[in-house]
Amino acid sequence: MEPIISTKGLKKIFRIGKVDVPALRGVDLRVQEGEFVAVVGPSGCGKSTLLHVLGGLTSPTEGHVLVDGNDFRGMSDADRTRFRRHKIGFVFQRYNLLPTLTARHNISIATHIQGNGFNPHRFQAVTSMLGITEKLEHRPYALSGGEQQRVAIARAVICEPKILLADEPTGNLDTENSQIVLDMMRELNRTFRQTILMITHNLEAAAVADRIIRMRDGRIISD
Amino acid sequence: MVNRMILANVLHRPIRTAVSVLAVAIEVGMVMLVVGLCHGLVNESAKRVEGVGADILVQPPQSSFLFGLSQAPMPMKVGERLEEIPHVLAVTPVLFVVNSVANLSVIYGVDMTSFDRVSGGFVYHAGGPFQAPYDILVDDVYAKANRVKVGQTLNLLSHEFRVAGIVEHGKGARLFIPLATAEDLQGVQDRASIFFVKCTDPAYGDDAAQAIHKLLPKHSVLPIKDYLSLMTSNNLPGLNYFISAMIAIAVAIGFLVIFLSMYTTITERTREIGILKSLGASKRYIIANILREATLLAAVGILAGYGGSLIARRAILAAFPTLSVELTWDWRFYAASLALIGSLLGAFYPALRAAQLDPVDALAYE
Numbered sequence A: 001m002e003p004i005i006s007t008k009g010l011k012k013i014f015r016i017g018k019v020d021v022p023a024l025r026g027v028d029l030r031v032q033e034g035e036f037v038a039v040v041g042p043s044g045c046g047k048s049t050l051l052h053v054l055g056g057l058t059s060p061t062e063g064h065v066l067v068d069g070n071d072f073r074g075m076s077d078a079d080r081t082r083f084r085r086h087k088i089g090f091v092f093q094r095y096n097l098l099p100t101l102t103a104r105h106n107i108s109i110a111t112h113i114q115g116n117g118f119n120p121h122r123f124q125a126v127t128s129m130l131g132i133t134e135k136l137e138h139r140p141y142a143l144s145g146g147e148q149q150r151v152a153i154a155r156a157v158i159c160e161p162k163i164l165l166a167d168e169p170t171g172n173l174d175t176e177n178s179q180i181v182l183d184m185m186r187e188l189n190r191t192f193r194q195t196i197l198m199i200t201h202n203l204e205a206a207a208v209a210d211r212i213i214r215m216r217d218g219r220i221i222s223d
Numbered sequence B: 001m002v003n004r005m006i007l008a009n010v011l012h013r014p015i016r017t018a019v020s021v022l023a024v025a026i027e028v029g030m031v032m033l034v035v036g037l038c039h040g041l042v043n044e045s046a047k048r049v050e051g052v053g054a055d056i057l058v059q060p061p062q063s064s065f066l067f068g069l070s071q072a073p074m075p076m077k078v079g080e081r082l083e084e085i086p087h088v089l090a091v092t093p094v095l096f097v098v099n100s101v102a103n104l105s106v107i108y109g110v111d112m113t114s115f116d117r118v119s120g121g122f123v124y125h126a127g128g129p130f131q132a133p134y135d136i137l138v139d140d141v142y143a144k145a146n147r148v149k150v151g152q153t154l155n156l157l158s159h160e161f162r163v164a165g166i167v168e169h170g171k172g173a174r175l176f177i178p179l180a181t182a183e184d185l186q187g188v189q190d191r192a193s194i195f196f197v198k199c200t201d202p203a204y205g206d207d208a209a210q211a212i213h214k215l216l217p218k219h220s221v222l223p224i225k226d227y228l229s230l231m232t233s234n235n236l237p238g239l240n241y242f243i244s245a246m247i248a249i250a251v252a253i254g255f256l257v258i259f260l261s262m263y264t265t266i267t268e269r270t271r272e273i274g275i276l277k278s279l280g281a282s283k284r285y286i287i288a289n290i291l292r293e294a295t296l297l298a299a300v301g302i303l304a305g306y307g308g309s310l311i312a313r314r315a316i317l318a319a320f321p322t323l324s325v326e327l328t329w330d331w332r333f334y335a336a337s338l339a340l341i342g343s344l345l346g347a348f349y350p351a352l353r354a355a356q357l358d359p360v361d362a363l364a365y366e
């Protein structure tokens, strides 16, 4: 079967002044639809950069990237934005909720930006699976870290993205809340066959995934 | 949804919102009041000239329809020749003495008998006609504004005048002195700045004006309706520049405050913009959101400006009853349009910057 993510010789080089900083030095990766993949590796090895490239937040410097049939070569900024809008859901370490909006509106703004209309059944299914139906009228400051992260996950998956990209989603959470969030990611993967790529520092967290990818110095060292 | 987010943003920083709204309100109020005052001034003084009751105004060659800025006055003999023209019922000479150029305030030196024949006579609220050379008549508006009573003295043009009477307003000037006194003050003899000509019937106005023009080809001969159509603030060059300058300042205030307000807003919300971008928000989406926010601020500011200018108008009229302020619907619309366009322009560059933020950098912003 055709993989949903496939990269070959993917490089990303940042230019700071006259110095080139290679963050990705040739990544070859294939992920099948419905897989739950954990990415681990030391700080600065390029995990976040890989996630940003795959999610279309930034463009690759070199190499092939094919995500759900979209070839990143020759994609403009606007093309990547559209791709992200329809195919990708992001979850970040710092929750990144909009502080002035309630949980409900933080979730529904994703459907508004996507523009395909609000689906109340999907909303109901996602929020009850994540256990946040009681908290929907709260603003982020009135939610615990674990609750905020669950709202962020709901926002990321409300539009049924092809791929959920999570960058250390449990990095700011205590063990108990981490476990809840990890269980929910697992659950999402099982019930909706959600493809997930999750970065983590924590090997225990990585253990919930089907597959663990190790990175070092901008390359994948074991799969 | 988006409206909710914009409203939340606007309420999130109440001081910023209040200052932006205030700036737009000042902009709108300033435009409306400046224009309203100028229009009011011009229209009101035109109406008073019309109130003299003449059908034709005759002034020296090359004179302006702005009284008081006129050329050297004409000999009195001109008036006698005007009386011989067919259909002319009465002619009265008036010598202008400029009291204050700033508010188009001109004192009329009048010849009572002929002035009464053209105008139908003063209506006295108190007192009566001149009895001595340094007697003065004031209209009721002036009297009320300056608390003038019959019999008191007024210090004008470095002379002391005794108030002989208070007359109903609307006949040319607010202040009247005897013609001879005006001549003394101006250092001229048997001269008039203007002749007010009344016809036997207003219908003969054009015929008579043509006849006068034939007689005095170099003089300015204006039928009253032409005078009224000239007497708009658009025709007054100085006033026009003044109005334009005030409008430019007002628009600049609104533009700059909205610019700064939106600029600091997008800096403060860099992360939020990054979040929207990570959700797939397009540049257009982000620009539209920021412009909508500016539109909301402008709209509230415009309404506040309307309210403010109504209050200011009332305050101005209470403090200065001789002024008049005309807040026209036209200018309500122009002031609102200027404020809206200025705000959108002010918000545009910040919006563009927000749209061009790099999503990864924006998300990493502290």
Ligand SMILES: Nc1ncnc2c1ncn2[C@@H]1O[C@H](COP(=O)(O)OP(=O)(O)OP(=O)(O)O)[C@@H](O)[C@H]1O
Binding pocket: A014, A015, A016, A021, A022, A023, A041, A042, A043, A044, A045, A046, A047, A048, A049, A050
């Ligand atoms: N915008 C940028 N400009 C310049 N260099 C960058 C930029 N983003 C990342 N880098 C560099 O690229 C390398 C990889 O960074 P990346 O954030 O992908 O690491 P990471 O594996 O996610 O680390 P961590 O576990 O600490 O989050 C680092 O050396 C980093 O300094």
Ligand SMILES: [Mg+2]
Binding pocket: A047, A048, A049, A167
């Ligand atoms: Mg990282």
